[in-house]
Amino acid sequence: MNISPDISVPIFPKSDNDSVGILESLPTHTVVDRTSLSDNNHAPDIPTDTVFVDNNKRPTRTTTTPKYLQVYECDLPHSLQSNSSAQLVQSGKTTTLSQIIKTREIPILPFLLIFISELLFTFIWILHQAYRWKPVTRTVYPERLPQDHEKLPPVDVFICTADPSKEPSLGVMNTVLSAMALDYPPHKIAVYLSDDGGSFVTLNATREAWKFSKWWVLFVETEKKEIKKRYNEFKEALENNSVNASGSVSRDHAPTIEVMNDSDAKDSDKEEMPVLVYVAREKRPSHPHHFKAGALNVLIRVSAVISNAPYILVLDCDHYCNDPTSARQAMCFFLDPKISPKLAFVQFPQKFHNISQHDIYDARLHYYWRRWPGVDGIGGPTISGCNMYLKREALYRKKNIKNDIDINNMKKSYGSSNELIKSINETYKQYLLKDKKINGALEKEVHQLLASCTYDNHSDWGKEASGVHIFFGGGRLYDRWKMSTLQCMCYAALSFDPIYVVPFYGLAIIPQICLLHGIPLYPKVSDPFFVVFAFIFIASQLKHVQEVMFYGDSIWTSLYELRVWMMKSASCNLYATLGAFLDKFGLQEAHFNLTDKVVDDERETRFKKGIYDFQGSPMLIAPICSLYIFNLASFFIGMARIVNTHKANELLVQAFIPLFGAIVNYHVLEAMVVRTDKARISPSVSLLSVAITTFILCFGSLILIF
Numbered sequence: 054m055n056i057s058p059d060i061s062v063p064i065f066p067k068s069d070n071d072s073v074g075i076l077e078s079l080p081t082h083t084v085v086d087r088t089s090l091s092d093n094n095h096a097p098d099i100p101t102d103t104v105f106v107d108n109n110k111r112p113t114r115t116t117t118t119p120k121y122l123q124v125y126e127c128d129l130p131h132s133l134q135s136n137s138s139a140q141l142v143q144s145g146k147t148t149t150l151s152q153i154i155k156t157r158e159i160p161i162l163p164f165l166l167i168f169i170s171e172l173l174f175t176f177i178w179i180l181h182q183a184y185r186w187k188p189v190t191r192t193v194y195p196e197r198l199p200q201d202h203e204k205l206p207p208v209d210v211f212i213c214t215a216d217p218s219k220e221p222s223l224g225v226m227n228t229v230l231s232a233m234a235l236d237y238p239p240h241k242i243a244v245y246l247s248d249d250g251g252s253f254v255t256l257n258a259t260r261e262a263w264k265f266s267k268w269w270v271l272f273v274e275t276e277k278k279e280i281k282k283r284y285n286e287f288k289e290a291l292e293n294n295s296v297n298a299s300g301s302v303s304r305d306h307a308p309t310i311e312v313m314n315d316s317d318a319k320d321s322d323k324e325e326m327p328v329l330v331y332v333a334r335e336k337r338p339s340h341p342h343h344f345k346a347g348a349l350n351v352l353i354r355v356s357a358v359i360s361n362a363p364y365i366l367v368l369d370c371d372h373y374c375n376d377p378t379s380a381r382q383a384m385c386f387f388l389d390p391k392i393s394p395k396l397a398f399v400q401f402p403q404k405f406h407n408i409s410q411h412d413i414y415d416a417r418l419h420y421y422w423r424r425w426p427g428v429d430g431i432g433g434p435t436i437s438g439c440n441m442y443l444k445r446e447a448l449y450r451k452k453n454i455k456n457d458i459d460i461n462n463m464k465k466s467y468g469s470s471n472e473l474i475k476s477i478n479e480t481y482k483q484y485l486l487k488d489k490k491i492n493g494a495l496e497k498e499v500h501q502l503l504a505s506c507t508y509d510n511h512s513d514w515g516k517e518a519s520g521v522h523i524f525f526g527g528g529r530l531y532d533r534w535k536m537s538t539l540q541c542m543c544y545a546a547l548s549f550d551p552i553y554v555v556p557f558y559g560l561a562i563i564p565q566i567c568l569l570h571g572i573p574l575y576p577k578v579s580d581p582f583f584v585v586f587a588f589i590f591i592a593s594q595l596k597h598v599q600e601v602m603f604y605g606d607s608i609w610t611s612l613y614e615l616r617v618w619m620m621k622s623a624s625c626n627l628y629a630t631l632g633a634f635l636d637k638f639g640l641q642e643a644h645f646n647l648t649d650k651v652v653d654d655e656r657e658t659r660f661k662k663g664i665y666d667f668q669g670s671p672m673l674i675a676p677i678c679s680l681y682i683f684n685l686a687s688f689f690i691g692m693a694r695i696v697n698t699h700k701a702n703e704l705l706v707q708a709f710i711p712l713f714g715a716i717v718n719y720h721v722l723e724a725m726v727v728r729t730d731k732a733r734i735s736p737s738v739s740l741l742s743v744a745i746t747t748f749i750l751c752f753g754s755l756i757l758i759f
């Protein structure tokens with residue numbers, strides 16, 4: 054199931070107002086780097102009272118009720134009736150489970166599990182309150198930046214790609230072109246494309262992009278027809294070039310670094326262009342490559358000896374800049390004398406295109422972005438993987454080495470490359486020769502050292518950076534002991550997101566099993582405490598709806614968000630949590646699968662129509678279906694029990710829980726029994742789910758014997 058599709062759409066001439074992409078103009082958010090107290094060498098002479106950024110602090114809002122906080126009542130001894138057919142074999146004697154259950158007055162385990170689930174919900178809810186403390190939104194004034202282009206600092210742009218069969222060249226090159234065409238002095242931009250597949254398809258496509266970029270970057274409105282023609286030719290060249298895309302990818306190759314240059318330049322091509330560099334780092338099967346993190350580390354080193362810009366924009370290959378002013382906006386923060394000294398990066402939100410009207414998969418991630426102003430106000434958000442402008446100096450943790458001129462210590466920190474160490478100590482210097490060719494000695498250094506697969510093993514910085522699974526996300530730039538409690542709470546809330554799986558499963562199974570056995574877990578409807586219960590539930594739902602609508606989304610978005618949260622908890626977060634534990638205890642290494650960016654027309658149509666696609670692996674779909682069938686069955690059997698035993702007063706809450714789940718996830722039922730299209734839930738997965746449900750119905754009751 055494609056829960057969060059990354060969908061590329063080609064950019065079109067930048068004068069067309071429909072050029073699209075990812076970097077949106079506002080809001081921008083910043084992060085404070087407490088480890089790097091820079092003196093901001095790169096800032097031009099700017100009076101300290103110049104204001105580039107307006108921190109518009111919204112008033113703190115009051116607390117809210119937890120999403121699933123439930124109150125635990127424990128004085129509930131009940132005679133247990135069971136029609137379970139499950140049988141237990143005990144010391145050679147067969148005893149029905151219901152008999153065992155009947156002999157126990159109070160089953161402790163279900164109460165304990167529900168209590169733990171509620172505690173976890175409460176704990177995560179408390180962590181989330183930190184987001185409400187001090188939300189900040191910011192406004193930038195790019196027009197106040199120095200008018201003299203020479204005063205703007207250079208920017209290196211890093212773009213990562215790995216496999217042209219999954220990440221089609223056209224999309225990748227559109228990203229490259231969007232970065233080259235930023236509204237920024239062209240000679241201050243150097244774009245580095247990292248190709249982890251070491252593929253000639255990507256190398257050739259980069260050469261084609263370089264040729265086209267000369268038209269694109271220097272494009273003027275009157276040449277619109279011409280540029281469209283050129284763009285079509287460029288597209289065609291890429292298509293022809295991509296014929297054997299999957300066969301071109303290699304996991305075992307020497308490094309290739311090619312600076313695109315003007316060997317075929319005509320005299321008329323004298324205008325200044327951004328630098329474009331293709332980098333395929335060395336990869337060997339025997340050496341861990343650390344995925345995107347490893348690729349970015351290589352780009353940091355290679356770019357240091359080629360353009361060494363003090364600021365770095367990181368983009369995924371399908372996240373292009375739709376707003377050409379993003380670099381200037383970022384500079385409003387970096388050049389602000391008050392903000393800059395403690396600033397490590399400026400994070401732009403990720404925006405996705407081709408999202409259907411209702412966004413049934415919650416692909417816009419509004420749930421996530423809604424919280425961003427809250428983290429901004431209390432020290433700054435995490436890096437979200439791409440679309441951020443980083444300060445190079447902060448990456449080097451220069452504060453630690455500022456006074457250290459001992460070359461051996463430097464080599465211990467940064468590895469054996471003299472050129473890299475020189476670049477760290479010096480302020481910005483253009484290393485490229487005029488004809489955009491690297492000189493022989495430097496070329497050797499880049500190939501043999503900086504882009505090699507073993508360089509990281511020989512430097513403290515490399516070991517530290519490579520130790521993080523995906524790049525330096527989530528506070529890598531922070532000294533965790535210097536973070537405020539509130540900021541730690543926000544970061545913890547983010548990291549604990551998958552932990553929801555535990556209380557989610559608790560509430561999706563335990564009350565239902567108890568319902569089937571007539572064991573009440575919650576207050577009676579006639580009990581005054583029931584009102585508290587109902588209030589907490591309704592208030593939490595209404596609070597969610599209010600948050601969604603306050604952000605500008607429709608009421609339906611809250612339903613889709615709830616659905617996606619439930620589906621994720623039931624399936625992918627379950628595996629993610631299990632995987633993390635297995636990895637932690639060394640039982641199974643965590644791995645990374647590249648997201649397929651190829652757009653499948655049929656899937657796209659379904660997506661646009663708001664029809665869920667259940668063609669994913671049965672591993673992902675079966676837990677969702679099983680929980681659905683189990684809850685539906687529990688509801689009906691439970692209702693029959695309530696009617697027969699007149700226990701509505703005691704069991705109503707427990708009947709409501711599966712009913713609520715079944716209504717919210719009606720689309721699962723529809724996909725199993727109503728739909729006939731290709732993307733429905735296949736009968737085999739439904740059957741498997743029925744088997745799993747039967748298993749839970751039979752053996753789930755075991756928890757009642759403790």
Ligand SMILES: O=c1ccn([C@@H]2O[C@H](COP(=O)(O)OP(=O)(O)O[C@H]3O[C@H](CO)[C@@H](O)[C@H](O)[C@H]3O)[C@@H](O)[C@H]2O)c(=O)[nH]1
Nearest residue numbers: 213214215249344345348369370437438439523646647648
């Ligand atoms: O060995 C690899 C694997 C991936 N990538 C690149 O890394 C980027 C992200 O990979 P993708 O498969 O698109 O992962 P997603 O899960 O969609 O990425 C999200 O999650 C990642 C992990 O947090 C972040 O780094 C990304 O920015 C964020 O968009 C892409 O440009 C890939 O080409 C590499 O360069 N080398």
Ligand SMILES: [Mn+2]
Nearest residue numbers: 059369371648
């Ligand atoms: Mn992606």
